[in-house]
Amino acid sequence: MKTYLVLAGLALLFASCSKPQAFEYRDLKNLKVETVGFDQTALSMDLVYYNPNGFGVDLRRVDCDVYVDNTYLGKFQLDTLMHISRRAEFVLPSKIMVDMKTVLKNSLTMLFSQEVLVNVKGTTRVGKAGIFATVPFNYEARHKLSLF
Numbered sequence: 001m002k003t004y005l006v007l008a009g010l011a012l013l014f015a016s017c018s019k020p021q022a023f024e025y026r027d028l029k030n031l032k033v034e035t036v037g038f039d040q041t042a043l044s045m046d047l048v049y050y051n052p053n054g055f056g057v058d059l060r061r062v063d064c065d066v067y068v069d070n071t072y073l074g075k076f077q078l079d080t081l082m083h084i085s086r087r088a089e090f091v092l093p094s095k096i097m098v099d100m101k102t103v104l105k106n107s108l109t110m111l112f113s114q115e116v117l118v119n120v121k122g123t124t125r126v127g128k129a130g131i132f133a134t135v136p137f138n139y140e141a142r143h144k145l146s147l148f
Contacts, residue, residue, distance in 0.1 A: 023126075024050040025139040026089060028118055040097050043073075047092045047120075051084045057126045059084055064122025064137075066096055073098050076120075084126075118143050 027048040034042040051057060062078040074096045084090050120139040125132050 021052050022135045022137055023084075023124065024052055025120070025137060026050050028120075028139075028141065028143055029091075031118075031143055034095075037100065039100060041100050042095060042097055044093070044095045047094050048089060049084075049092065050089050051086060054086055055128060056086045057084050057128050058082070058132075059124060059126055060132055061125035062092070062122065063124075064120050067119040067121075068116050070117065070119070072102065076122075115142050115144050117141075 025047065029046045029048060031043065031045045034044050059082045060079075062076065064076050066073040066076055076094055076096050078092070078094070082090075082092075118139075118141060121137070123134050123136050125134055127133060
């Protein structure tokens with residue numbers, strides 16, 4: 001009887017320690033130009049994710065590069081602890097400072113487009129019960145951009 005209890009306990013332990021699945025990036029909403037400057041422009045957006053795991057996880061870090069119409073826009077980093085419920089969507093408010101010299105040099109037409117291709121590539125640091133793993137992600141979709 002003790003052997004069965006030990007085996008059941010070990011099976012439960014291994015099942016609960018499985019590596020978290022990557023978040024599914026569902027949508028990018030509210031992409032807005034907050035401030036426009038010759039050196040830097042501030043963009044804000046809400047990134048919508050889905051946690052496919054059957055358990056809640058903690059998001060500790062997001063580190064990604066953002067591209068618009070294949071032009072490097074900048075780096076987004078988030079270093080905070082946020083609890084994500086199991087099998088639930090969540091919104092991550094994001095802000096990125098864009099180096100306008102690079103954008104204007106490579107793609108002036110991007111600013112006047114009604115629709116842009118947004119690519120976000122990077123990693124997230126997620127975990128449960130204090131054990132964290134780095135999970136890569138890649139998001140790409142077309143979005144409408146309204147400057148005014």
